[in-house]
Amino acid sequence: MALGASREAATQFSGSDGRFAPSPTGPLHVGNLRTALLAWLFARSAGARFLVRVEDLDRSRVRPGMEEAQLAELRAIGLDWEGPVVRQSERMALYEQTLEGLGEAGLLYPCYCTRAEIRAAVLAPHGISASDRYPGTCRELSAKERTEKEASRRPPALRLRAENIRVGFEDRLLGDCQGHVDDFVVRRNDGAPAYQLAVVADDAAQGVGEVVRGADLLDSTPRQILLQRLLGLPEPRYAHVPLVLGPDGRRLAKRHGAVTLADRGALGECPQEVLAWMARSLGLAGRGEKRTLADLLSRFDPGRLPPEPTIWSPGV
Ligand code: GLU
Numbered sequence: 129m130a131l132g133a134s135r136e137a138a139t140q141f142s143g144s145d146g147r148f149a150p151s152p153t154g155p156l157h158v159g160n161l162r163t164a165l166l167a168w169l170f171a172r173s174a175g176a177r178f179l180v181r182v183e184d185l186d187r188s189r190v191r192p193g194m195e196e197a198q199l200a201e202l203r204a205i206g207l208d209w210e211g212p213v214v215r216q217s218e219r220m221a222l223y224e225q226t227l228e229g230l231g232e233a234g235l236l237y238p239c240y241c242t243r244a245e246i247r248a249a250v251l252a253p254h255g256i257s258a259s260d261r262y263p264g265t266c267r268e269l270s271a272k273e274r275t276e277k278e279a280s281r282r283p284p285a286l287r288l289r290a291e292n293i294r295v296g297f298e299d300r301l302l303g304d305c306q307g308h309v310d311d312f313v314v315r316r317n318d319g320a321p322a323y324q325l326a327v328v329a330d331d332a333a334q335g336v337g338e339v340v341r342g343a344d345l346l347d348s349t350p351r352q353i354l355l356q357r358l359l360g361l362p363e364p365r366y367a368h369v370p371l372v373l374g375p376d377g378r379r380l381a382k383r384h385g386a387v388t389l390a391d392r393g394a395l396g397e398c399p400q401e402v403l404a405w406m407a408r409s410l411g412l413a414g415r416g417e418k419r420t421l422a423d424l425l426s427r428f429d430p431g432r433l434p435p436e437p438t439i440w441s442p443g444v
Pocket of ligand 1: 148149150151183327340341342345
């Protein structure tokens with residue numbers, strides 16, 4: 129099945145073109161910035177383009193002014209990118225076209241379940257584990273059942289018939305990875321394209337050949353690869369980079385204190401000092417050593433990145 133979406137800037141496409149795709153829901157913290165730095169280093173060290181895509185589809189979470197703030201934060205640590213910045217909210221036609229392709233191939237079905245119902249179905253009858261795997265409740269509804277649900281319930285989401293297929297891939301940092309793909313949502317019940325769908329359509333349309341992102345998104349990758357295969361799209365390479373954690377071992381967040389460039393600035397620390405911490409944490413600079421981005425680029429070797437998460441420890 130062919131998607132038929134034309135690839136943007138196809139003439140410049142390189143198999144290593146990379147991107148950073150923040151959601152404008154708050155300021156970037158040092159963990160997000162470190163992921164952006166790594167995505168930039170992967171792309172630039174391969175002589176490839178680096179793109180920035182604003183993932184603003186979840187309107188309830190987008191905060192005004194955050195897109196500009198995030199772009200300023202990326203610039204403040206010295207990152208540059210090939211423009212223009214792309215905004216998902218302006219690309220609905222691409223997502224609709226992608227959904228249509230899947231629908232026409234008979235790969236989608238409406239799902240009327242609420243989160244609570246899914247949780248209850250997953251827990252029953254053994255009460256084993258709460259999982260976000262979809263148990264398939266709406267997969268084989270009869271026409272009568274569907275009409276009943278339509279009459280009495282909220283608008284449906286659309287799910288992909290993935291049927292728990294196993295998808296494997298080779299991650300540049302983590303090696304062999306694999307996962308089972310459940311029937312995940314591709315269009316939410318408020319009509320918005322789901323993250324998984326939009327990312328796949330965009331990465332293909334933008335000619336992204338290498339996806340470098342935080343290891344917290346590793347579970348999404350089998351879903352995205354399945355979509356690429358069903359849509360006949362090229363599969364990018366993936367590198368899931370280790371996260372920055374708070375001192376409590378949990379994913380870095382606001383509760384961990386001064387974690388954004390603005391917070392650090394208020395403590396008298398400039399963006400270059402934050403960059404120096406990132407460089408040290410990646411094994412690209414020694415203690416007390418301030419390096420330019422050009423220095424980091426010349427030292428960058430993906431094979432020598434520390435595989436384990438880093439604990440945020442400013443001043444170390
Ligand atoms: N927008 C996602 C986030 O901010 C990243 C998506 C991706 O890199 O694929 O977590």
